[in-house]
Amino acid sequence: xxxxxxxxxxLRPGWALVAVGIxxxxxxLDVVVxxxxxxxxxxxxxxxxxxxxxxxNGYNLVFACLVLTGAALxxxxxRRRMYVLGLGLFALASVLAAMSTSIDTLILARFAQGAAAAxxxxxxxxxxxxxxxxxxxxxxxxxxxxxxxxxxAGGPVVGGFITEGLSWEWIxxxxxxxxxxxxxxAYGVLRESYGGRPKLDLGGLALAGVGLFALTWAGVxxxxxxxxxxxxxxxxILGAVLMxxxxxxxxxxxxxxxxxxxxxxxGFATANVVGFCQQISVIGxxxxxxxxxxxxxxxxxxQTGLRLLVWTGMPFLxxxxxxxxxxxxxxxxxxxAGMLLQTAGLAWMGAVxxxxxxxxxxIGPLIVSGVGISMCFPTMTTLALSSVPPGxxxxxxxxxxxxxxxxxxxxxxILGAVxxxxxxxxxxxxxxxxxxxxxxxxxxxxxxGAIVAxxxxxxxxxxxxxxxxxxxxxxxxxxxxxxxx
Numbered sequence: 309x310x311x312x313x314x315x316x317x318x319l320r321p322g323w324a325l326v327a328v329g330i331x332x333x334x335x336x337l338d339v340v341v342x343x344x345x346x347x348x349x350x351x352x353x354x355x356x357x358x359x360x361x362x363x364x365n366g367y368n369l370v371f372a373c374l375v376l377t378g379a380a381l382x383x384x385x386x387r388r389r390m391y392v393l394g395l396g397l398f399a400l401a402s403v404l405a406a407m408s409t410s411i412d413t414l415i416l417a418r419f420a421q422g423a424a425a426a427x428x429x430x431x432x433x434x435x436x437x438x439x440x441x442x443x444x445x446x447x448x449x450x451x452x453x454x455x456x457x458x459x460x461a462g463g464p465v466v467g468g469f470i471t472e473g474l475s476w477e478w479i480x481x482x483x484x485x486x487x488x489x490x491x492x493x494a495y496g497v498l499r500e501s502y503g504g505r506p507k508l509d510l511g512g513l514a515l516a517g518v519g520l521f522a523l524t525w526a527g528v529x530x531x532x533x534x535x536x537x538x539x540x541x542x543x544x545i546l547g548a549v550l551m552x553x554x555x556x557x558x559x560x561x562x563x564x565x566x567x568x569x570x571x572x573x574x575g576f577a578t579a580n581v582v583g584f585c586q587q588i589s590v591i592g593x594x595x596x597x598x599x600x601x602x603x604x605x606x607x608x609x610x611q612t613g614l615r616l617l618v619w620t621g622m623p624f625l626x627x628x629x630x631x632x633x634x635x636x637x638x639x640x641x642x643x644x645a646g647m648l649l650q651t652a653g654l655a656w657m658g659a660v661x662x663x664x665x666x667x668x669x670x671i672g673p674l675i676v677s678g679v680g681i682s683m684c685f686p687t688m689t690t691l692a693l694s695s696v697p698p699g700x701x702x703x704x705x706x707x708x709x710x711x712x713x714x715x716x717x718x719x720x721x722i723l724g725a726v727x728x729x730x731x732x733x734x735x736x737x738x739x740x741x742x743x744x745x746x747x748x749x750x751x752x753x754x755x756x757g758a759i760v761a762x763x764x765x766x767x768x769x770x771x772x773x774x775x776x777x778x779x780x781x782x783x784x785x786x787x788x789x790x791x792x793x
Contacts, residue, residue: 688761
């Protein structure tokens with residue numbers, strides 16, 4: 309059976325990167341783009357604090373629950389086809405969000421955006437793998453990571469500028485034309501490809517979807533109601549039971565959604581653990597830093613977003629270089645060094661966090677941590693995708709995204725809980741105590757990630773070989789097979 313890897317000479321990789329990059333940027337941007345519009349939403353829609361939280365958490369929760377499903381649908385019905393469909397649904401959900409006249413409608417639209425992103429995001433990774441030769445894949449993933457990083461970093465800044473210059477509705481209206489452009493480019497320059505398992509694993513999809521929903525819901529609710537509340541404990545137990553049932557199911561079904569043999573592959577397993585640790589410390593720290601800058605430094609949301617760019621914008625500069633060098637020297641040294649730099653930066657932030665702290669004291673640790681994030685993120689993604697057969701890159705991307713999204717949710721929950729344990733908003737000094745403790749815990753998470761990264765395969769370690777009959781197939785349609793479009 310033919311592989312799903314597309315012959316590079318028949319493609320236009322530069323335009324393929326643009327087609328994928330626009331979708332990645334839009335879905336990454338919308339993770340936190342509403343953060344700086346929250347006061348406007350509260351004033352115009354009469355939203356409560358918990359409702360405002362759901363305008364952000366709803367997107368992340370649905371994304372985490374459905375990202376495996378999105379990857380599986382791409383493998384089954386065509387990665388390009390489902391990527392375009394995901395972007396189309398994202399545009400429609402953005403229209404619904406822009407036209408919302410109540411907070412309930414806006415939250416519903418954010419759920420829909422998260423579902424659409426869960427289809428588009430993992431398939432963007434597998435489409436890149438399909439459209440670039442192996443020797444250039446690391447560089448492509450580095451650029452992918454840079455685009456995603458800039459999207460997340462730019463969310464608060466873009467949201468702040470648009471809300472102040474126009475209105476919050478335009479945060480969502482502007483998604484529509486760019487999504488349409490990406491859809492047109494995808495059909496023009498990307499070749500269709502399929503995964504290696506033609507049947508959908510409906511049982512696996514149901515168990516994983518509900519199990520991930522329970523776990524992420526617990527992480528979202530824990531900062532509000534407490535880890536010891538029955539609803540959080542019950543959701544954690546339910547999620548754990550369902551995920552255990554999912555693992556059992558996957559060992560028995562003839563068409564598993566995620567072949568568990570991949571987790572016995574050292575590269576795939578370590579890449580996912582490192583990704584989980586990195587997201588816990590990075591997204592949890594972003595949550596803490598945004599509050600530190602506003603509470604400790606007296607900045608407004610837009611000023612905070614701009615000052616965080618020295619940290620969150622670093623992937624744009626470093627990630628493509630790290631990804632390209634990893635093609636030559638392997639992913640392990642960049643993963644280890646990246647996590648260690650991330651550790652050093654977060655520990656440095658914790659050390660300088662004190663009453664009277666100024667932004668100048670944070671610039672050094674922000675740069676160090678940002679460089680570390682930028683070195684690890686693209687190389688970790690490259691390792692995860694290169695550890696599976698070409699036909700299963702969509703499935704691998706979905707699993708990798710789900711693991712990282714869980715890390716994001718629990719990073720906010722864990723570091724938020726640490727802040728509540730050691731500090732409060734009762735006084736600036738008390739708040740500083742909480743921020744400092746949370747930053748140190750984030751550094752500990754990065755240390756664990758560095759240790760795991762050290763056990764990842766070296767440059768010449770072999771990944772999984774494709775099982776017979778499970779390598780994936782290119783688009784069977786003669787017209788597309790002939791033109792490469």
